[in-house]
Amino acid sequence: DQQVKQNSPSLSVQEGRISILNCDYTNSMFDYFLWYKKYPAEGPTFLISISSIKDKNEDGRFTVFLNKSAKHLSLHIVPSQPGDSAVYFCAGYFLEGTNAGKSTFGDGTTLTVKP
Amino acid sequence: GAGVSQSPRYKVAKRGQDVALRCDPISGHVSLFWYQQALGQGPEFLTYFQNEAQLDKSGLPSDRFFAERPEGSVSTLKIQRTQQEDSAVYLCASSLAGRKQFFGPGTRLTVL
Numbered sequence: 001d002q003q004v005k006q007n008s009p010s011l012s013v014q015e016g017r018i019s020i021l022n023c024d025y026t027n028s029m030f031d032y033f034l035w036y037k038k039y040p041a042e043g044p045t046f047l048i049s050i051s052s053i054k055d056k057n058e059d060g061r062f063t064v065f066l067n068k069s070a071k072h073l074s075l076h077i078v079p080s081q082p083g084d085s086a087v088y089f090c091a092g093y094f095l096e097g098t099n100a101g102k103s104t105f106g107d108g109t110t111l112t113v114k115p
Numbered sequence: 116g117a118g119v120s121q122s123p124r125y126k127v128a129k130r131g132q133d134v135a136l137r138c139d140p141i142s143g144h145v146s147l148f149w150y151q152q153a154l155g156q157g158p159e160f161l162t163y164f165q166n167e168a169q170l171d172k173s174g175l176p177s178d179r180f181f182a183e184r185p186e187g188s189v190s191t192l193k194i195q196r197t198q199q200e201d202s203a204v205y206l207c208a209s210s211l212a213g214r215k216q217f218f219g220p221g222t223r224l225t226v227l
Contacts, residue, residue, distance in 0.1 A: 004157075032214045043119070043206055043218030044158070089157050093214045101146065101171060103216065105157030 003027045004092050006106035014114055019077040021109050023090030026071065030092035034103070035064060035075050038087045047088075048075070080113045087111075119219035121207050127225045128197045136192045136222045140209030147190050148216060149182055150206040158206050164190060197226045 005024045013019045023033070031052050036044035050057040050064045050073070057064050063076045077084055090106045120139045128134050140147050146165055150158035151174075160174040166187035175182070179197075184190040194201055204223050208216035 006157075034214060036218075041220065043208070043220050045218070046215050049214060091157075095214065099171075101148075101163045101165070102160050103148070103158075103214075104160065105150075107155065107157045 001026065002106075003104045004090055004106040006088075006090055006109050008109050009107075010110045010112070012112045012114060013080050015082055016079045019075075019080045019084065019111055019113065021075040021077075021088050021090075021111065023073045023075075023106055024071060025073070025092050027092060027104070028068075028071070029094065029097065029099075030104075031095035032093040033064070033066060033073050034091045034093060035062075036089045036091065036105075037084075038089060038108070044089055049093075077111075080111075082113050082115050085111055085113050119207055119209050119217050121205075121219040121222050123222060124220065125223050125225075127227065129227055130197060130199060132197050132226075133193065133195045134197055134224065136194075136205050136207075136224070138190045138192070138207030138209075138219060140188065140190070140207070141211075141217055142188075144209035144211050144217070145187075146210040146212075146216075147184055148208040148210070149190070149192050150208065151176075152204040152206055152221070154203075161192070161205075194224075197224075199226050202226045 034049040035047040038044040087108045091103045149161040152158045162172040164184045179195045204221040206221045208218045
């Protein structure tokens with residue numbers, strides 16, 4: 001059972017436009033959701049997170065929205081830049097309980113920003 | 116150090132060989148995580164340390180996999196009697212507070 005799903009393997013947008021990356025989850029017990037960005041031959045890099053009790057978190061060009069009733073979150077990048085081209089992973093994180101410390105990742109979405 | 120380092124970066128093993136993968140976390144980071152990433156998939160949790168204590172090893176796929184962090188800093192992931200299905204990128208991450216993890220570049224293991 002994949003608890004975190006990213007249903008779009010790839011996304012292509014024009015430079016300057018908005019990129020919207022989506023993520024669905026099944027486990028309501030996640031305490032945080034995180035987005036990581038990964039370039040080839042490198043490890044993932046933390047981008048932004050959101051607490052499960054919030055519905056929005058913003059950091060510069062990056063905004064994450066959480067819809068708990070739909071068990072859905074999205075990452076908005078505005079404006080998109082060619083350097084944003086990478087694989088983006090969504091992850092759910094348990095802060096407490098028997099799974100404390102664990103992160104569960106989706107399979108990633110490859111974003112290509114065209115100049 | 117500046118970031119999490121892992122060695123070797125690439126490892127080719129013959130089926131049945133034992134391998135040891137090393138992770139040097141960011142100095143002072145209490146938590147250390149190991150993940151396995153198959154091609155085209157996201158990282159999958161293997162195990163988690165807080166200092167030298169292994170708090171969760173539920174993700175280790177079999178008893179051929181063993182991880183240690185004896186002094187609460189450097190960690191080693193050991194795989195005994197490697198099989199072809201063990202071929203993957205093994206990622207190490209460290210963290211000060213838990214949820215924000217800093218990843219190393221990974222070790223790509225290929226088992227022939």
